[in-house]
Amino acid sequence: MPSRDTDRLADAAGITQRWAETAPEKRGGLVAELQEQGRIIAIVGPCTGQAEAPAEAALSVGDDPASDITMRDFDVSLVADAFSLTRRLPRALDINRIITLVALVLALPLAVFTDLHWAVPATILATGLVAVSLQSTRVRAGIGVYPPPPKD
Incomplete structure (x- = not known):
């Protein structure tokens, strides 16, 4: 090779x-x-x-x-892309865990201990879900995650 x-x-x-x-x-x-x-x-x-x-x-x-x-x-490019994606995944998973934890920590106490309308915590959880989905899409595209994919 x-x-x-x-x-x-x-x-x-x-x-x-x-x-x-x-x-x-x-x-x-x-x-x-x-x-x-x-x-x-x-x-x-x-x-x-x-x-x-x-x-x-x-x-x-x-x-x-x-x-x-x-x-x-x-095809070398397929193997290189697989290696690159594998290196980006751990950081992306950590970011997704943090987003999920923050959404839960904010939404659950509001839902359980306050008289706020149910839509407020639901909106927080939905926002976290959208953020996790966007982050996952960014990983697939190689945008904004470390390490960045190699440039051709």
Whole structure:
């Protein structure tokens, strides 16, 4: 796989060290050596002729049926997008939890302990629901969340 593709995948996944275009006969040894250092290894790319390395790695993505994730027509951009989305999800989930908690903390005491019309707490809860939905839409689009998706 060209190093440009390796760089794109590594950046999307937040990986700081990468080994691009490693010869198939050296991949298995490299994976074993890095695992001995306590590292978690992922192999991404066409797997033809490198059966030992994907079997040793924690995750393998490629065109070989032995890969953990098999892609018939290997497309680097799909894998990079998946890695990028995976990195954005934890922060988005945290934001959604905070929005939900704030809406509940505001709405429940108003509903239980005050004589306000029921529509006031219902409006607060509905606003929280809309905010969570908008945040989820923003994550899918890659807008306003950290880390931002890689630029092509």
